[in-house]
Amino acid sequence: xxxxxxDPTTPRKAPKPEVTxxxxxxxxxxxxxxxxxxxxxxxxxxxxPPIFLTSTFAFESAAAGKRHFEGITGKRPGGADGLVYxxxxxxxxxxxxDRLGIWDGAEDALSFSSGMTAITVLMLAYAxxxxxxxxxxxxxxxxxxxxxxxxxxxxxxxxxxxAGATREQIDAVxxxxxxxxxESGGKVCMVYLESPGNPTNALVDIEAVRDxxxxxxxxxxxxxxxxxxxxxxxxxxxxxGADIVVYxxxxxxxxxxxxVAGSIAGARKWMDPVRSLRNTMGGICDPNTAWMxxxxxxxxxxxxxxxxxxxxKVCEYLSKHPKVExxxxxxxxxxxxxxxxxxxxxxGAGSTFSVFIKGxxxxxxxxxxxxxxxxxxxxxxxxxxxxxxxxxxxxLSVAEGRRAELGISDNLVRISVGIEDxxxxxxxxxxxxEHV
Ligand SMILES: Cc1ncc(COP(=O)(O)O)c(C=O)c1O
Numbered sequence: 181x182x183x184x185x186x187d188p189t190t191p192r193k194a195p196k197p198e199v200t201x202x203x204x205x206x207x208x209x210x211x212x213x214x215x216x217x218x219x220x221x222x223x224x225x226x227x228x229p230p231i232f233l234t235s236t237f238a239f240e241s242a243a244a245g246k247r248h249f250e251g252i253t254g255k256r257p258g259g260a261d262g263l264v265y266x267x268x269x270x271x272x273x274x275x276x277x278d279r280l281g282i283w284d285g286a287e288d289a290l291s292f293s294s295g296m297t298a299i300t301v302l303m304l305a306y307a308x309x310x311x312x313x314x315x316x317x318x319x320x321x322x323x324x325x326x327x328x329x330x331x332x333x334x335x336x337x338x339x340x341x342x343a344g345a346t347r348e349q350i351d352a353v354x355x356x357x358x359x360x361x362x363e364s365g366g367k368v369c370m371v372y373l374e375s376p377g378n379p380t381n382a383l384v385d386i387e388a389v390r391d392x393x394x395x396x397x398x399x400x401x402x403x404x405x406x407x408x409x410x411x412x413x414x415x416x417x418x419x420x421g422a423d424i425v426v427y428x429x430x431x432x433x434x435x436x437x438x439x440v441a442g443s444i445a446g447a448r449k450w451m452d453p454v455r456s457l458r459n460t461m462g463g464i465c466d467p468n469t470a471w472m473x474x475x476x477x478x479x480x481x482x483x484x485x486x487x488x489x490x491x492x493k494v495c496e497y498l499s500k501h502p503k504v505e506x507x508x509x510x511x512x513x514x515x516x517x518x519x520x521x522x523x524x525x526x527x528g529a530g531s532t533f534s535v536f537i538k539g540x541x542x543x544x545x546x547x548x549x550x551x552x553x554x555x556x557x558x559x560x561x562x563x564x565x566x567x568x569x570x571x572x573x574x575x576l577s578v579a580e581g582r583r584a585e586l587g588i589s590d591n592l593v594r595i596s597v598g599i600e601d602x603x604x605x606x607x608x609x610x611x612x613x614e615h616v
Contacts, residue, residue, distance in 0.1 A: 195219035209282045209412075210481045217278030231471045232271045237263035254456045257448070268459050272470035277443070279477050280433075283412030284425045286445035290455055291465035291473075295408065295428025298442030299323050300330075301463055302404060302426065303370065305454040309335040310366030312357045316343050316373045316384045318586045320406065320428075321575055323374065337364065343375060343382035344518060350389055354396040368397055373422070374406040375415075375525075379534050379570045379594040380587045381508045383521040390421025402450055408432070409560070413484040414528035424450050429465075431561030435476050435483050441465045483563060484531070486599040491531035493602040494595075494609065498535055503543075503613050505591065508534035531597040532560045534570075540590040543616045544569050547593060550612040553605060560596030565605055567595050 196219060200207055218229050239245035244262060251260035252268055263269060273291050281289040292298040303326065307313060313327055317340040327338045337360055341353040357368045371393055375384035386405065393403055404424040405417045408431050417425050427433060429441040442465075444454060458464055465473070495509045506514075511529035513519045522529075537543050548556055554565040558574050568574065575588050583589075597605065 195221050212282050213279055213477045213480070216282060217275040229272060229275055229471065229474065231467050233467060234270075235266045237265070252459055254452070257452050266467070267462050267464065269464070270467050270470070272467040272474070273465055276465065276470040276473050276477075279474065280412075280427075280443050281445050283480075284407075284416055284418050284445045286418060286425065286447070288448040288451040289443055289445035290451055290458060291429075291470060292442040292444075292458070292463050293465055293469075294440045295320075295406075295426070295430055295442035296322050296326075297463040298426055298428075298444050299406070300326055301457055301461060302424065302444055302454050303327070303331060303372070305457040306370045306402065307331055307334075307336045308366065308369065310361070310364040311336050311369035312361045312364075312366065313338045314353060314357045314368060314371045315340045316345070316375065316377065316389075317341065318343070318377045318380065318382075318578075318588075319372075319374045320378055320408075321577055323372075323406065325577070327372075335364075335366075336369075343377040343380070343384045344515075344521075345385070345388075346517070347385070347388040347392060350385075350392040351396065354392055358396060368401050371397075371401060371403045372405075373403065373417075374408075375417075376409050376510065376530075377586075378409065379508070379574070379592065381409075381510055381530075381533060382587075383510070383518055383525065385521045386417050386420035386422055386525060402446075404444070409532055410526060410528070410530050413481060414488070414530050415526050417525075418446065420525055423447065429473060431559065432484055432487075433476060433480055433561075434473060435480060435562060437557075437559060437562035437564065437566075439469050439472050439476075441469050441473060483599055484528075487531035487561075487597055488528050490599065490602045490605060491533060491597040492529065494597055494605055495533060497606045498609060501610075501613055503538050503616050505536040505538050507536070508592075533595060533597075535593045535595060536589065537591050537593060537616060539616065541569070541572065544591060544593050546615045547612050550615040551608055552611075553600060553608040554595070560594075562596070563598045565596065565598040565600060567593055570594050 220226055223230050248260040248262045248264045250256045276291050277289040339353055339357045341349055361367050373384045402423040404426055405422045406426045407415055407417055408428045424444055424446040427443045429443055492511055495507055498504050499507055513522055537547055548567055554567045557566045558568045570588050571590050
């Protein structure tokens with residue numbers, strides 16, 4: 181034996197092929213969340229993936245290094261087929277991306293350091309100078325601001341339509357966008373949706389948007405949708421014709437209000453330009469956060485089911501309270517068109533809704549200041565119940581006229597119900613309403 185070679189005492193084992201079907205029956209996402217994309221054999225038998233804290237990965241040969249870089253630089257589509265450098269990819273992020281894709285039925289997914297990183301890198305990857313973005317309204321304020329203020333600096337224009345728009349209204353807006361693009365010498369580069377809209381819960385008719393896009397623009401202009409409020413359990417927009425689904429994983433997917441992350445998912449051809457820009461700019465989710473998200477994904481179905489059941493009970497109580505004017509809750513829609521969209525698109529009413537308190541800001545503040553279980557905080561989708569006043573908090577930067585147009589009134593309180601005991605939550609809302 182040559183004295184320059186150390187013989188390993190235990191020979192390395194090859195990973196096992198993964199089981200995704202039993203007797204032809206595909207396994208459900210909740211089952212796959214426990215192991216998909218990870219083989220303990222590759223990590224010393226560790227049942228759970230270790231956190232891979234490394235900035236770079238050793239190539240098995242120079243030729244392998246070359247092949248990996250062909251993927252990274254886009255010379256070959258689909259990204260690297262091995263691990264290269266931690267700005268591009270890493271084991272924790274790759275397992276996370278595999279598992280995220282499962283929930284939405286997507287071929288590929290990309291993880292980011294925040295929802296806003298996902299949204300801004302996505303838009304930057306598709307928009308060029310003189311292009312036009314069409315979007316639904318309202319959008320999360322930072323998304324709307326990025327389109328209107330940041331992309332505008334690079335000559336990208338936008339036109340929007342209200343979330344509840346009909347096919348005819350959507351056709352008209354796409355026609356206007358096409359005319360704007362023709363005038364400036366660009367193209368309509370993306371239709372960007374958020375449904376339900378925050379904080380009004382107005383739903384976008386994704387099927388109508390897809391038909392309108394196909395008729396006016398053809399299939400090369402992607403439809404992206406922010407599914408943070410209902411995904412991944414209660415709405416699967418790729419099934420209704422969206423091409424790219426976007427998440428703030430900070431919310432329901434992370435689910436414990438202890439991390440910030442984002443993702444996009446869809447067919448590989450839509451992911452490739454975004455992956456390439458992420459490789460250049462950075463913005464991938466870090467390994468520790470990816471690991472926490474893997475843990476969160478094991479319980480996402482359980483948590484969302486319980487939060488949804490709690491919200492239904494709380495809304496049933498609030499809807500009958502004399503100090504409550506009305507609710508913006510998807511389980512109690514009073515508009516036939518919105519109900520039709522809900523029936524075609526949604527699998528559950530979610531746990532984030534608005535309560536319109538009789539009165540205005542003063543009454544809302546008295547209600548909020550007297551809550552004892554629910555915490556006064558922005559964000560949503562955590563295990564704990566949160567309450568906020570959008571007009572004076574998350575949407576304060578939105579111009580007053582636009583706020584009124586979007587239905588964000590001074591008497592609106594947004595609530596994200598968690599997984600506490602429903603009767604305890606109802607008791608808390610009851611005593612807080614006594615102070616109104
Ligand atoms: C609907 C929606 N999209 C995107 C974001 C941005 O996500 P993040 O805070 O993870 O950047 C948020 C955050 O509140 C949101 O509510």
